[in-house]
Amino acid sequence: MNLVLTEEQRELRDTVRSFLVAASPLPDVRRAAESESGYDPAVYRRLNGELGLAGLIVPQEYGGAGAGYAELAIVLEETGAALLPGPFLATALATILLTELGDKELLPDIAAGTTVATVALDGDRALNGAEADVVLMVDGARVRAVRGGGRTPLTTLDPTRRQARVESVAGEAVASSEAGMERVRDLFAVAVAAEQLGVLRASLDAIVAYSRIRVAFGRLIGSYQGVKHKLADMHCKLEQAESIVRNAAWAADEAPGELPLAAALAQAYVGRACFEVARDSLLLHGGIGFTWEHDAHLYYKRAKSDEVLLGPPRIHRARLADLLEL
Amino acid sequence: MDLEEYRRRARSWLEANARRSRDEDDPGADGVAAAKAFMADLYDAGYSGISWPAEWGGQGLSQAEERAFAEEAKDFTLPTYVFSIGLGMCGPTLVDLGTPGQKARHLRPLLRGEEIWCQLFSEPGAGSDVAALQTRATETEDGWVVSGQKVWTSVAQHADWGLLLTRTDVDVPKHKGLSMFVVDMHAPGVTVRPLRDMTGRAHFNEIFFDDVHIPAENLVGRVNDGWNCAVTTLLHERLSISSGVGMGGQKDNPVAFEALRHTVDTGDHLVRDQLVELYIRSRALALFNQRLAQETKAGMFPGARGSAAKLLLAELSMFQADLATSLAGPEAVAYEDDGRLAGSISLAPALSLGGGTNEIMRNIIGDRVLNLPPEPRVDKTVPFKDLKTGTRQ
Numbered sequence: 001m002n003l004v005l006t007e008e009q010r011e012l013r014d015t016v017r018s019f020l021v022a023a024s025p026l027p028d029v030r031r032a033a034e035s036e037s038g039y040d041p042a043v044y045r046r047l048n049g050e051l052g053l054a055g056l057i058v059p060q061e062y063g064g065a066g067a068g069y070a071e072l073a074i075v076l077e078e079t080g081a082a083l084l085p086g087p088f089l090a091t092a093l094a095t096i097l098l099t100e101l102g103d104k105e106l107l108p109d110i111a112a113g114t115t116v117a118t119v120a121l122d123g124d125r126a127l128n129g130a131e132a133d134v135v136l137m138v139d140g141a142r143v144r145a146v147r148g149g150g151r152t153p154l155t156t157l158d159p160t161r162r163q164a165r166v167e168s169v170a171g172e173a174v175a176s177s178e179a180g181m182e183r184v185r186d187l188f189a190v191a192v193a194a195e196q197l198g199v200l201r202a203s204l205d206a207i208v209a210y211s212r213i214r215v216a217f218g219r220l221i222g223s224y225q226g227v228k229h230k231l232a233d234m235h236c237k238l239e240q241a242e243s244i245v246r247n248a249a250w251a252a253d254e255a256p257g258e259l260p261l262a263a264a265l266a267q268a269y270v271g272r273a274c275f276e277v278a279r280d281s282l283l284l285h286g287g288i289g290f291t292w293e294h295d296a297h298l299y300y301k302r303a304k305s306d307e308v309l310l311g312p313p314r315i316h317r318a319r320l321a322d323l324l325e326l
Numbered sequence: 327m328d329l330e331e332y333r334r335r336a337r338s339w340l341e342a343n344a345r346r347s348r349d350e351d352d353p354g355a356d357g358v359a360a361a362k363a364f365m366a367d368l369y370d371a372g373y374s375g376i377s378w379p380a381e382w383g384g385q386g387l388s389q390a391e392e393r394a395f396a397e398e399a400k401d402f403t404l405p406t407y408v409f410s411i412g413l414g415m416c417g418p419t420l421v422d423l424g425t426p427g428q429k430a431r432h433l434r435p436l437l438r439g440e441e442i443w444c445q446l447f448s449e450p451g452a453g454s455d456v457a458a459l460q461t462r463a464t465e466t467e468d469g470w471v472v473s474g475q476k477v478w479t480s481v482a483q484h485a486d487w488g489l490l491l492t493r494t495d496v497d498v499p500k501h502k503g504l505s506m507f508v509v510d511m512h513a514p515g516v517t518v519r520p521l522r523d524m525t526g527r528a529h530f531n532e533i534f535f536d537d538v539h540i541p542a543e544n545l546v547g548r549v550n551d552g553w554n555c556a557v558t559t560l561l562h563e564r565l566s567i568s569s570g571v572g573m574g575g576q577k578d579n580p581v582a583f584e585a586l587r588h589t590v591d592t593g594d595h596l597v598r599d600q601l602v603e604l605y606i607r608s609r610a611l612a613l614f615n616q617r618l619a620q621e622t623k624a625g626m627f628p629g630a631r632g633s634a635a636k637l638l639l640a641e642l643s644m645f646q647a648d649l650a651t652s653l654a655g656p657e658a659v660a661y662e663d664d665g666r667l668a669g670s671i672s673l674a675p676a677l678s679l680g681g682g683t684n685e686i687m688r689n690i691i692g693d694r695v696l697n698l699p700p701e702p703r704v705d706k707t708v709p710f711k712d713l714k715t716g717t718r719q
Contacts, residue, residue, distance in 0.1 A: 228692035243613035
């Protein structure tokens with residue numbers, strides 16, 4: 001089991017982090033989210049070009065980097081922390097599906113960054129469904145790639161990530177298997193948990209920084225135990241969430257037998273922890289945290305949206321109970 | 327010898343010599359005699375004080391060998407509880423700060439299990455705030471005279487020596503007037519009284535010092551530098567807790583997930599979900615502990631982040647005993663069997679108090695991990711004699 005990042009993985013994290021800090025700071029996130037497409041294609045061109053992130057886990061024979069899920073988790077943690085708008089997670093989920101199912105047709109264009117893909121998660125609802133070139137529609141063990149068809153944008157709680165209802169029209173069949181789809185669903189759980197870890201970390205960092213500069217009653221608010229002790233508890237959640245995500249990503253790469261339990265745990269723990277930390281971060285900011293201009297609500301809304309992205313949270317707990325044979 | 331060979335030899339020695347039995351936290355005279363005999367064997371085999379300096383009786387090996395032996399020993403139950411304070415805290419403090427005379431006199435008998443040690447810091451008026459202690463040491467012609475009271479002292483009823491923190495100057499701020507001594511627990515004026523805790527058993531003691539004479543050469547470190555000495559001891563305490571010395575596993579715990587899943591009705595959906603919650607919390611902490619251990623192995627020292635693991639363990643212990651008794655219902659609290667669940671709920675608060683309370687852990691995490699601003703303090707610059715201490719009406 002490997003729960004600590006290697007030298008190369010730390011470099012990957014630092015590279016993605018410093019790129020996003022410079023290329024997509026929160027004021028830019030807000031501007032992009034309010035634009036017509038909901039994101040900045042120029043940032044994606046650099047992400048996919050300079051950093052090659054679109055092809056991160058795509059096998060090298062299809063033009064990707066052939067990296068593992070541990071690396072994908074590191075990147076999703078950073079795009080989550082940055083609240084990067086647009087179809088990054090959507091395409092990552094589609095790439096997981098296609099890579100696991102051994103697709104040859106779509107992966108080269110995805111790796112090149114010329115095709116934006118997404119997955120219809122429950123029937124016909126898809127992240128960034130209106131912006132995607134290809135929607136992967138899943139029906140039991142069968143998967144088909146749909147281009148065109150009607151796309152109806154939904155109004156979303158999270159201003160930084162769009163969703164759409166996708167019309168179910170005919171598409172090309174993608175090779176598939178039942179066992180393969182089980183694993184894919186577990187991998188989705190790990191990918192979303194990695195993003196949640198990033199959102200958790202960033203919202204904690206924000207309130208820690210604020211409690212070092214905000215004064216009330218003549219003292220920095222971080223010096224009050226009423227604030228300090230809450231932040232300590234939030235830090236404990238971060239430590240456990242990171243351990244759980246590293247373990248799940250390791251299982252995805254190295255221990256397929258352990259993946260189902262590790263993935264269900266990741267959604268059951270990290271999904272909740274992320275929302276709780278984002279919520280407490282917002283509350284500890286005081287009234288300013290409730291304003292539109294402050295960023296706290298962006299983390300809060302992303303955290304809630306992610307918590308229910310793969311279904312109501314109870315399904316992850318039910319899956320844990322089943323896997324533990326309770 | 328490479329590490330794998332060392333590990334293999336350690337394992338075969340343990341298989342031949344270690345009892346797979348319970349390590350009593352309150353052994354009788356027979357238990358202490360057996361524990362001393364085991365320590366002597368351990369010492370002769372070269373597995374006591376593995377990383378301690380060879381000139382003082384240790385093996386002079388590295389932390390790698392120390393850790394390898396500890397990992398192999400995890401599968402066995404060694405009867406070392408009565409030595410845990412000496413080996414984990416007092417001995418390492420003397421290695422760091424003791425005089426050559428103190429090291430020569432004390433370290434080898436400690437490692438051989440001939441002498442048992444206890445640690446005398448906390449007082450009724452100085453728990454979380456241990457620097458507020460009031461036990462006085464007054465200098466005389468040939469040493470010091472000590473009067474005062476200590477509390478929460480594990481294994482003191484068996485101890486030959488104690489590491490004692492006292493106040494030697496009341497005219498300076500509280501952290502600057504403390505001194506540390508080695509005290510003979512058999513000296514006239516030392517009274518050890520078992521302290522019955524809420525489980526009904528005596529896991530620790532209270533100690534009274536009435537004009538106890540301590541020879542000058544028993545001073546550890548410099549006069550009035552006792553706080554820095556105590557910080558050294560407490561650092562060793564955290565290291566020894568996190569490396570598993572003196573910590574029972576979850577293997578035989580009747581309220582842990584693995585035991586509970588077999589004793590409750592999982593056909594009930596609410597019960598099932600509560601067990602899931604217990605699994606989530608247990609596994610989350612286990613993975614965090616494994617990550618800290620992997621970081622340590624890789625040369626990254628977790629430092630104050632260990633306080634997060636300690637806080638989470640305390641909360642988990644409380645949560646699972648609470649859950650187990652609630653799931654069991656009335657028979658948890660009125661019983662004809664051995665009352666293991668009642669025992670668990672009675673013992674549950676211990677981890678939230680011992681080794682630093684949950685509130686102190688949160689202060690440490692806030693101050694040293696998150697670098698939050700410190701609380702304003704009224705006790706940093708005031709002479710100790712002008713400070714409020716203990717409980718005042």
